[in-house]
Amino acid sequence: QAKREGSNRFSYYNSKLDQKRKALFQLQHELNQAISREELQLYYQPIVNIEDNSLRACEALLRWNHPTQGRLAPSTFIDLAIESGLIDDIGWWAIEHVCKQISDWKQQGKYHLKYVSININAKQLQRYGFIDRFFEVLDLYGVKSSEIKLEITERSLIDNFKQTNTVIRQLQSHGVRCAIDDFGIGYSSLSYLQKLSFSVLKIDREFIKDILINPEERFLVESIIKIAKRFHYRIVVEGIETEEQKRIIQEMDPKISYQGYLCSPPVSAEILEQKFLNVL
């Protein structure tokens, strides 16, 4: 009896696993077509000066308008894209799309940003010819290298640290800003801050979440900011949702920039224009 139950349970889990695998496979198949079917879209989240809330820049964030599942956030498909290698195509799509958007905004007299940030997987940076192709796209749309910032997650930096750093150094010597994204939640040590050639550090919103109730969290953020500044990084704080959180960060450093729901969630290009680019 027990044995039968056991094997039933096994086949139950097995078929559950199978279902999950099939669903993932299906999603991957659909993602493969998402670019050509124009289902991908970029949302933009403002990055503002903490002192006066003035607009500095914005970050482009991917959304997938899935034919049956609605608008999907990156957490539902980015890992799949990385595993399947589709992340390269998606990355190029995003770079080209942002350049085109900047060029459109310029033509309409609406470009009042210092730069637009794009998230790029570290593996893609390491591909042969990345830099050449990157600047070809920028040239094509008349975008200056200082108008793009590339964000690379701390987590994806860890393998092939040296190779990535070489590309980062080249990009920055051409005037492209590069940011370490989600700093603090990966496994890298603080000594990386000294070794890496990035110019911007983005502190992950995990640290901000409990900053009001947790003095140790506050101490951590303050220390990261202090060390990062010592190594000449510009700092962007992610995930500020309340005035109280903002005040605490502002007291640590009045010159910092932040992005967060307090200012605005990521919005479509149209909404960004209406709310942030038309007013000046």
Ligand code: C2E
């Ligand atoms: P990220 O680069 O760290 O982007 C910030 C994320 O935090 C965004 O989530 C944004 O919506 C969210 N966020 C910003 N402010 C707040 C806040 O105040 N509260 C809360 N709860 N969340 C906030 P999103 O858009 O879901 O993107 C998640 C991640 O997916 C990004 O994290 C980035 O690592 C990745 N991603 C997004 N677009 C791309 C892309 O085009 N390429 C690649 N490779 N990765 C991307």
Ligand code: MG
């Ligand atoms: Mg980012």
Ligand code: MG
């Ligand atoms: Mg981030």
Ligand code: MG
């Ligand atoms: Mg983050």
